[in-house]
Amino acid sequence: MEAFLPFLAHYAAKRNAVGPGHRAVSRLSPALRHRLLLEEEVVATVLNRFRFPTVEKFLQEIHWRTYWKGWLELRPQVWRHYRERVKWLHANLDKPELRRAEAVGNGQSGTAIMDRFARELTATGYLHNHARMWWAGFWVHVEKLPWELGADFFLRHLLDADPASNTLSWRWVAGLQTPGKTYLPRRSNLEKYCAPEWLQDESGLHRLADEIVLPFRASETTSLEIQPLPELLSAPVPRLGRVGLWLHEDDCAPEMGPLQAVPFAAIAAFRPAVPSQSPDMSSLRRTHLASVLQDGCNRAARHFSCAVTLEDSASLAASLTAWAVAEKLESIVAYSPFVGPLGDQLDSIRTALAERGIQLCLLRRPWDAQWFPLAKSGFFPYWAKVAARLRMHSAPQSQPELL
Ligand SMILES: Cc1cc2nc3c(=O)[nH]c(=O)nc-3n(C[C@H](O)[C@H](O)[C@H](O)COP(=O)(O)OP(=O)(O)OC[C@H]3O[C@@H](n4cnc5c(N)ncnc54)[C@H](O)[C@@H]3O)c2cc1C
Missing domain, CATH: 3.40.50.620 (HUPs)
Incomplete structure (x- = not known):
């Protein structure tokens, strides 16, 4: 975290670029996922060194993790249904489709850039957020494979594998999380944000031409009804024996x-x-x-x-x-x-x-306990409430920022 602080001022402008080294992003997720590092520690450290507007985008991303977790805690049936679907698909999907899913996961889809990402994921356990979006979009809208199997593949390989961020991001790419919105992997977007040397091998790139990548809509089969959060303690009861x-x-x-x-x-x-x-x-x-x-x-x-x-x-x-x-x-x-x-x-x-x-x-x-109950609707109403509180804690105007 300390090593990344000098890059933070440029995070909002550069974070979408994908290329060797991933210098514009923090790579903190394998630690944050397991709470080796706490979200509150990151937020406090960042707000101590920067004024809120400079780091709003980064703080927003930290809060995406919390928001997704809260969203899933409020709707645990979405996780259960997804796990059941993965089992069902493995048992019932046509053999050629299962073989295709395996080939795409093994980096043998024939679309060179996507195969590079598949190999990067299996070799390192990490993928940049934009690459995750492209790859998931490719899986769902170009290969037309069930999103649940793609999400399961990510869960097996990502070091930051997180039931909430992963399941709900895949649902978002597939068009289930935000009704009417899907994420399409388009060649123009890859050419704008991906390092040119990674696109030198153009094999299969024609499959991502903007005019031919169209949404392949999945249909919602899960109830999204909000469940009460389980009653939990906020401190241990004093008399617990040994x-x-x-x-x-x-x-x-x-x-x-x-x-x-x-x-x-x-x-x-x-x-x-x-x-x-x-x-x-x-x-x-x-x-x-x-x-x-x-x-x-x-x-x-x-x-x-x-x-x-x-x-x-x-x-x-x-x-x-x-x-x-x-x-x-x-x-x-x-x-x-x-x-x-x-x-x-x-x-x-x-x-x-x-x-x-x-x-x-x-x-x-x-x-x-503070943030989960706010994850009842979309991220931006959630963020409006969080941002209002964070603004009060950011570095004072008189203090120089770490720029
Ligand atoms: C299809 C798909 C699957 C994903 N699966 C996972 C997963 O299993 N586990 C996981 O931790 N993240 C997942 N993400 C979210 C995001 O891609 C990663 O958190 C991020 O790429 C981690 O890299 P970083 O630490 O360098 O991020 P940075 O850009 O440096 O962001 C800082 C921190 O903010 C949080 N964050 C950033 N972007 C997101 C996001 N979109 N959603 C939630 N939190 C975010 C992470 O904790 C991250 O460490 C997924 C995204 C997509 C599109």
Whole structure:
């Protein structure tokens, strides 16, 4: 984050350019996704050094993450439906279409620039936002493949794989998120924003000619009805007995925020077990996740000065229960996992712990409690409310900006 600050003043003007090195964007998402770095830390640091108008675009992007998360927390059925569709498509889609999806993912579509992006994603776990938009648009509107399979491919490979940002961005590209709006990958747009050397191989570029790329509309099959946010605590209850901390991939900064003063007796984190038990992750993503958890555990061990367990696990419910029993815990405290693969396991975790008389106490960070309820409608009404509050905290006029 510190290294990126000198580039921030030019972020709004340059962020859409895609080319070698990705110098105009922060590449913070693999850290932000797992809360190795908190959105509130980034926003506070940036507003301390710059005046609001200079960095509004960047702050807006940080808030897109929060907004998407809030949007999905309010409509968890959208995630569930998407996961069911992925399974259904794998079982029922025509074989040639499945083979085509595999070829496009392997970088063998025949459109050289899109194949470069597919290879960049699988080799590095990162793609620039504009490249994600082009590639997703190519998948949906040019290849006419189901958006759910493209989203699933991203989730397996992105180091920042995030159930909310990913699912909802794919829905947006496919024209489901904002009714009437789709994202089309057009040659003129690529030529404007993509490094010319990446477009030298023109194979397949004719398929992106502006006049022939037309929206291939997906139809909405999910209810978008808003559900009440689950009731969660904002601070741990004072009498929890002997208490352990469950540290997980959705929040790796327990030493910052409402948990920082809790006298934990033990801490545990669990890595998804051997690849055969979770084929839904590339090896690069698996390695990233392991190092993210290791990093969280190291900081937690230093801060809370207690024993930390970090193990592979084939069943989170079984592993957490076995650990709690071994440590003689009366309760486990954690930041609540978000809607997504981890959230999907909460019911089975709760049941397994309850059978042993162990309480699970889940918290929501003040940041999430403040912003999630505002994600009921579109991003721009959300942003208007956020911006009004952020303006009050930006660097004073008298202080020089870091330009
Ligand atoms: C089809 C598609 C799929 C995506 N899937 C994911 C995903 O799985 N995980 C993920 O974190 N982001 C996803 N994004 C959003 C965005 O592309 C990435 O967050 C961004 O490219 C990360 O790179 P950066 O850190 O260099 O971004 P920067 O431009 O430096 O932005 C700073 C931070 O703002 C946030 N941010 C920026 N753009 C967005 C955005 N459009 N939506 C949400 N947050 C944003 C990220 O936390 C990012 O780290 C997706 C976008 C698209 C179009």
